[in-house]
Structure formats: C-alpha cells, structure tokens
Amino acid sequence: MAAKLFTTLVLLGAIAVLVTGALGYFRARDALEKAVFDQLTAARQAKARQVETYFRTIQAELRLLATSKMVVDATREFRIAVDQLDRAGTPPDLRQKVGDWYAENIIPGMTRTLGREPALSDYLPVGGAPYYLQYHYIVENPNPAERRKLLDDAGDGSEYSRLHAIYHPLMRAAAATVGFFDFMIADPKSGRLIYTVDKEVDFTTSLQLGPYRRTNVAAAVARCSQVADPSAICLEDFVSYAPSGGAPIAFMAAPVIAQGVVIGVLVAQLSNDEIDNVVTGDRRWRQDGFGDTGEAYLVGPDYLARSGSRAFYENRENYFADLKSAGASDEEIAAIQRYGTPVLHQRIDTRATRAALSGVEGTGEVIGYRGVPTLASWGPLAIPGVNWALVAKVDSAEAFAPIARLRRDLLVVGGLALLVVAATAAWLSRALLGPLRDLTAGVKRFSAGDYATSVPVRTRDEIGELCSAFNGMVADLHQKNVVIENKNRENEQLLLNVLPAPIANRLRGGEEGIADGFAEVTVAFADLVGFTALTSEMPPHDVVMFLNGLFTRFDLAANDLGIEKIKTVGDAYMAVCGLPVPVANHAERMVRMAIRMVHITREHAMEHSVSMKLRVGVNSGPVVAGVIGKSKYIYDLWGDTVNLASRMESGGIPDSVQVTRPVYEQLKDQFVFEPRGAIEVKGKGKVEAWVLRF
Structure with a gap:
C-alpha cells in the first residue's frame, strides 16, 4: 500500500x-x-489614416490653388513672357556661362549620386528662354541654392521678371503655407516649366524635349494637360529626381483651366520627408509603443521602400550587415549608401508586402527584410494614383521574450x-x-x-x-x-x-513598469486665480473644506464625462481624456469639462461669498502615461502635449478656457473660439492660442 x-x-x-x-x-x-x-494593427491603421489624410489635404489645396485667379492669370502671362524670350534668342556667351555653371555645380553632384560621371549635354536646357532665365535666376542669383526662391526680380528688365516680381511672393507664400517642397506651373503646349518657386535646374526646361522628359513630373503634366476637369488630380509615385539631387520626389498635378481650356498645369513637388516623418512617428518608435525592434514602413508596387527603415536610422552598421546576410545585392546596398536613404533603393519583398500590395489586410508571423522572424500587421493604403502597402512589425524574439x-x-x-x-x-x-x-x-x-x-x-x-x-x-x-x-x-x-481601473487591473496582474504611449489625447490644467490671497484670510480648516468641496464637484463632472482625473497640486487640477481607454471625441469632452469647471467655480465662489475665478488650459496630442512609485503609487502623464496644456493655463485669462491649435481645429465647428494670436510660451516661443466663448 x-x-x-x-x-x-x-x-x-x-x-x-x-x-x-x-x-x-x-x-x-x-x-x-x-x-x-x-x-500592431492599431498602430498600422492609425498611421494609414495619417498618410491618407496628408494626401487628401494636399489634393484639396492643389485643386483650390489651380482654380484661383492668381494662378490662372500667372499661367496666362508667364506663357506669353516665356514665348517672347524664346523668340528673342540667347547670346552665345550667356549660353557658355550657363554651361560652365552646370559643369561646375551640377555634374559633380550627379557623379556622386549616380556613381559615374554623366555627359554634360544630358542635363543642359533646350531653347532660348531656359538659358536666359536660368542665367538670371539661378547662375546669377545672389542667394545660395537653398534660398534662391527669395529673389523676386532678377533686374534684367524683361517682361518675365516684371511678372515674376508680382506673382512670385504670392506663389512662394502659398507653397510655404500648404507645405509643398516646390510649386510649379507647366505650359501644356510646349511642356515647359514656365515657373517654379525653388528655382532648381528644371526651371523653364521642356518636359517634352528637355533633359527631364522621362521623369515623373513629365508624366504628371502630360496626363493633366489632357483633362479639362477642375476636380482632376494627377499623382505620380516617388522616384529619384535629378534636379533635387536624386532625392525621392513625387509630383501631384492639377489642370489650370480658363474658359473650358487647359492653359496650364499646376504641379506640387512632394518630398518623401513628410511621409517618412508620419510613418516613423518622427523616429520616436519607443514612444509609439514599438519597443526595441518594432517599426512601420511603406512599400510601393515595385517592392521598394517608400519610408526609411528603423535600423537605417538607429544603427547603420548593423542595418547593412543584416541586409547583406538577408541576401541583398551589393548594388542595392551601394545605392542606399550613395543616396543616403533606403527609400526607392531597399527591396522589401515579403509575404506581408505581397499580400498588402494585392489589397489584402492581415496579420501573421513572417520573415522580415532583415531575414529574421517578425510578427506583422499589413494592409493597403487608400490613396488614388498610387498602390502602396503599409506594414507594422516587431521581431518575434522581442514579442515573445x-x-x-x-x-x-x-x-x-x-x-x-x-x-x-x-x-x-x-x-x-x-x-x-x-x-x-x-x-x-x-x-x-x-x-x-x-x-x-x-x-x-x-x-x-x-x-x-x-x-x-x-x-x-x-x-x-x-x-x-x-x-x-x-x-x-x-x-x-x-x-x-x-489609479484608473484598467491600470489597477494590470498592476494586480503583476505587471511592473507600466508605461504606455497614446497617440491622441486631450489634457487640461485648471488653476484658481486669487486663491493664495483668499487662503491668507481663512482658517486652515476652512481652506481645506473649501477646496475639497470644489474639487469634489470637479470629480463628479469628470466622472459624468468619462474624464480621468490625474492629480491635484495645491489649487491646481489636472485631468485627461482619451486614456487609458481611447475615445474618439476626447477633445469635445474635455472642453465641456472645462466649461463645467468654470461654472462650478463661479457657483462655489458665490455660495461661499468669496472672489474666485478659474483659469483653464487645454491641449491635444500624444502623451506617455504610466505608474511611478513603489510605496505610494501615482498615475501620471509626460510629454510636450502636457507641458503645452500647462502653459495654456498659466498664460490664460481668468474665468476662461484657452486652447491650442489641435483643439481648435477639432472643435471649431462645435464651439465658438476667439483667436488670441501667438502668445509667448516658455520653451516653445510663440504659440497660437484661442479662447473659448461661452
């Protein structure tokens, strides 16, 4: 037994x-x-919406500018002025100076980019007007290359320069406001770029006969030249563009129409930097919740990257070693090193990118471009004119650690x-x-x-x-x-x-070092004006009871609106909406909370027969939230969003609510705001602010 x-x-x-x-x-x-x-799926979907929104905004701005009287008049008059210069011809000595400038300034840069010395004749302009205008606005421009656009009038007395002095300041301001890398007008008849803001070497060249006739800008102009539709948009995917030093450039074009006829094509030159910043989260992967190896990246239909890889930015030596071990060719690695970017040079052909480019969303474990197993979420982007895939991934080793x-x-x-x-x-x-x-x-x-x-x-x-x-x-x-x-x-x-209930549950579950990144929340700071003077006249017990009664009413209002109180410091009250559980209308809830707080303060002051006003500052944006402390827990927030909300409160007006631009843009159709203009904010300089009217 x-x-x-x-x-x-x-x-x-x-x-x-x-x-x-x-x-x-x-x-x-x-x-x-x-x-x-x-x-990963949530992160991918959020970044997809950001990229799609960026392109929708650019399209709307370009359509609006193409139909403006300024652009229509400028197109008509620049065409005539360029034709006059073509008929007048160009002196041989001026042509020689332009050719010498190309040999000295353009050919060395193209040699470094291409890895070989190209023929000078492949890049010289064609026609009289290009030589004349490039001489006065590029060769003889007194400003450095990156500031050529500051020249309004070349002073040569030509009709073109007279028109340029009128329209260029307006066009330059429009390009800067919208955020275009460059801003061009093309003549659909001759194919000439009769106007550009930045004055790169494609200025006044012919996209039909000139050195850039096979570029994506030529394709965009050719397509839009045939469409007399004010709503038409012609988008060409990113390719290496020689006038911009071989950088990845995309072009978006819209027809300029007068009396039903296309008289020009308005072209926006889009840099890859904006999209790369969105996809990489301004290269703040850890703050976006991607850990040590996670990232998101874009891939085009040619399976070439449209955004930079995390490893390229963080550790290039390991990045190139991983590419080599994963089977990348020496030519691909050399091109990335030569151009200084993996965009349009790094090939990412995986199961995830193939599925996404075919229009299929999904998740799974795949072998990544570095040759290691990764957990990935993939899907296509809804951008008319391009077929892009967006992949969010993290190494399996890190995920399963x-x-x-x-x-x-x-x-x-x-x-x-x-x-x-x-x-x-x-x-x-x-x-x-x-x-x-x-x-x-x-x-x-x-x-x-x-x-x-x-x-x-x-x-x-x-x-x-x-x-x-x-x-x-x-x-x-x-x-x-x-x-x-x-x-x-x-x-x-x-x-x-x-602590908030979800955070308390995680803490009880044994999780340590709780810290999360939230891409979009709204933070509010409130402070009592005159409270210090009031407390000097009241017994300590009365001060505590007065403040406790007021903040208790604040807490009830926060609970009604689904807002998380973070902490109180003295007579200051801090709250956030949109975490730990995200909500879509976090900005609206927080503004309504701010209005209630102002009204509650007024009522509380009247009930206690004291003079008391509340000052509230509200800001929206990304934050990092987490639990700190061992013996006494506290759930707190960090980030520029929190700091700017505090500055909105400290720089606000008593008995009012002051908000930043992100809050204003979200709620301007629901509430009435008065602009305060740019106010001085410590550590930020001038920041625009609005005051809520109620």
Whole structure:
C-alpha cells in the first residue's frame, strides 16, 4: 500500500505540474500574440489614416490653388513672357556661362549620386528662354541654392521678371503655407516649366524635349494637360529626381483651366520627408509603443521602400550587415549608401508586402527584410494614383521574450514542485496508514470549499496530532479568509481611488513598469486665480473644506464625462481624456469639462461669498502615461502635449478656457473660439492660442 501510495502521489503531482504548466504556457503565448497583433494593427491603421489624410489635404489645396485667379492669370502671362524670350534668342556667351555653371555645380553632384560621371549635354536646357532665365535666376542669383526662391526680380528688365516680381511672393507664400517642397506651373503646349518657386535646374526646361522628359513630373503634366476637369488630380509615385539631387520626389498635378481650356498645369513637388516623418512617428518608435525592434514602413508596387527603415536610422552598421546576410545585392546596398536613404533603393519583398500590395489586410508571423522572424500587421493604403502597402512589425524574439522567461520559470518551478511531491509522497507512504482516509476526506471537503469541515481525532500519535492540527488550521484559515476578504475589498476600493481601473487591473496582474504611449489625447490644467490671497484670510480648516468641496464637484463632472482625473497640486487640477481607454471625441469632452469647471467655480465662489475665478488650459496630442512609485503609487502623464496644456493655463485669462491649435481645429465647428494670436510660451516661443466663448 505504501508503494502504491507513493507511486500514485508522484504520478498525480507530475501530471498536475505538467498539465498546469503546459496549459498556462500555451494560453499565455496565445494571449500575448493576440495582444501584439492587436497593437500592431492599431498602430498600422492609425498611421494609414495619417498618410491618407496628408494626401487628401494636399489634393484639396492643389485643386483650390489651380482654380484661383492668381494662378490662372500667372499661367496666362508667364506663357506669353516665356514665348517672347524664346523668340528673342540667347547670346552665345550667356549660353557658355550657363554651361560652365552646370559643369561646375551640377555634374559633380550627379557623379556622386549616380556613381559615374554623366555627359554634360544630358542635363543642359533646350531653347532660348531656359538659358536666359536660368542665367538670371539661378547662375546669377545672389542667394545660395537653398534660398534662391527669395529673389523676386532678377533686374534684367524683361517682361518675365516684371511678372515674376508680382506673382512670385504670392506663389512662394502659398507653397510655404500648404507645405509643398516646390510649386510649379507647366505650359501644356510646349511642356515647359514656365515657373517654379525653388528655382532648381528644371526651371523653364521642356518636359517634352528637355533633359527631364522621362521623369515623373513629365508624366504628371502630360496626363493633366489632357483633362479639362477642375476636380482632376494627377499623382505620380516617388522616384529619384535629378534636379533635387536624386532625392525621392513625387509630383501631384492639377489642370489650370480658363474658359473650358487647359492653359496650364499646376504641379506640387512632394518630398518623401513628410511621409517618412508620419510613418516613423518622427523616429520616436519607443514612444509609439514599438519597443526595441518594432517599426512601420511603406512599400510601393515595385517592392521598394517608400519610408526609411528603423535600423537605417538607429544603427547603420548593423542595418547593412543584416541586409547583406538577408541576401541583398551589393548594388542595392551601394545605392542606399550613395543616396543616403533606403527609400526607392531597399527591396522589401515579403509575404506581408505581397499580400498588402494585392489589397489584402492581415496579420501573421513572417520573415522580415532583415531575414529574421517578425510578427506583422499589413494592409493597403487608400490613396488614388498610387498602390502602396503599409506594414507594422516587431521581431518575434522581442514579442515573445516574456513567454521565454515564463517557460524558464515554469521549468524551474515545475522541477521544484516535482521534487516536493516526490519527497512528500515518500513520507506519506510510510506514515499514513490508519486515519489517513478520514484526513483525506477532510482535506477533500476543505479543498471543495467547505471551510467549516473537521476530521475526528482517533489516535494520540502523530497522525492524531496532524488531525488536530488540521482542524485548527481549517478554523484559523476560515477566520483569516474572512479577514482577508474584507481587507481585499478595502484595498480594491483604495486602489481604484488612486489609479484608473484598467491600470489597477494590470498592476494586480503583476505587471511592473507600466508605461504606455497614446497617440491622441486631450489634457487640461485648471488653476484658481486669487486663491493664495483668499487662503491668507481663512482658517486652515476652512481652506481645506473649501477646496475639497470644489474639487469634489470637479470629480463628479469628470466622472459624468468619462474624464480621468490625474492629480491635484495645491489649487491646481489636472485631468485627461482619451486614456487609458481611447475615445474618439476626447477633445469635445474635455472642453465641456472645462466649461463645467468654470461654472462650478463661479457657483462655489458665490455660495461661499468669496472672489474666485478659474483659469483653464487645454491641449491635444500624444502623451506617455504610466505608474511611478513603489510605496505610494501615482498615475501620471509626460510629454510636450502636457507641458503645452500647462502653459495654456498659466498664460490664460481668468474665468476662461484657452486652447491650442489641435483643439481648435477639432472643435471649431462645435464651439465658438476667439483667436488670441501667438502668445509667448516658455520653451516653445510663440504659440497660437484661442479662447473659448461661452
């Protein structure tokens, strides 16, 4: 019987440890994998919306400018002026000076970019007007290359320069306002770029006969020249553009129409930098929740990158080594090094990019472009004119690092548990013979939840003492369980008063170092004006009661609106909306909270017959939130969004609500705001602000 008992106990213990460990491991792995995929999908969708919104905004601005009287008149008059210069011809010495300038300034840069020296004739302009205008606005421009656009009048007395002095300041301001890399007008008849803002070497060249006739800008102009539709937009994907030093450039064009006829094409030159900043989150991957190896990137239909890789920006030596080990060609690596960017040069042909470019969204574990397993979420972008895929990924090793630690811990704990079970079984097999059934029955009743059970004490030996101890233990545990349950309820309520419920749940689950990034929330700071003077005239008890009554009413309003109170410091009150659970209308809720706070302060001051006003500042944007402290927890926020909200409050007007541009842009159709203009903000300089009218 002793041998059977020992064998049975050991087998039962081993099976229990193995089943529990395996079940816990696989369930934890599945839950973690799902959480990672959900996070990657959310990040991808957010960045996709940002990129799509950027292109929709550019399209709307370009359509509006193409139909403006300024652009229509400028197109008509510049065409005539350029034709006059063409008919007048160009002196040979001027042509020679332009050619010498190209040989000295353009050919060396193209040699570095292409890796070979190109022929000078491949880049010289064609026609009289290009030589004449490039000489006066590029060769003889007194400004450096990046500031050529500051020249309004070349002073050569030509009709073109007279028109340029009129229209160029307006066009330059429009390009800067909208955010175009360059801003051009093309003549659909001759294909000439009869006007550009930045005055690169494509200025006045012919897109039909000149050196850039096979570029994407030539394609965009050719398409829009045939469409007499004010709503038409012609978008050409990013390619390397020689006039911009080989940088990745896309072109968006719109026809300029007068009396139903296309008289010109308005072209916006789009730099890859804006899109790269959106996709990479201004290269703040950790703040965006991508950890140490996660990132998002764009891929075009040619499977070439449309945004930079994280490894390229963070550690180029490892980046090129990974590309080499993953099978990238020497030509591809050399091109990335030569151009200084992986955009249009790094090939990313994976299962994720192939699926996304075919229009399919999905998630899964794939081999990434670095040749290592990654967890990825992929999908296409809805941008008319281009076929792009967006992939968000993180290395599998990083994603499953917690599972690897769990597996190691389970093995250690399981081994120890098996040793304990074997030792206990050996002892029990020798010691428990007589009253063991009674004790076993009592244990079973106790394990089933009968905490008032007891077993009879039939002997005075060790087994009898064990039975007596068991009965005492059951009674004691029952009493302690009651106490523990009461304390747990009290601790639960106390924890929920300190932390938001989702954060408290994570903390109870054993999570340490809780810190999350939120892409869009709204933060408010409120401060009592005149409270310091008031407290000097009131007893301390009255001051505390007055402030407690006011902040309690604030808390009730925050609870009604789904707003999270962060903390109070003296007479200051800080709250946030949009975390830890995101909400779509966080800005609207926070502004309504601010209005309530102002009204509550007025009522509270009247009820206590004191002079008291509230000043509130509101700002929207990304933040980092987390729990700090060990002995006294606090859930707090960090980031520029928080700092600017505080500055909005400190620089605000008593008895009012002051907001930043992000809040104003979201709510200008729902509330009435008065612009304050640009106010001085510590650490930020001049910042635009609006005051809510209510």
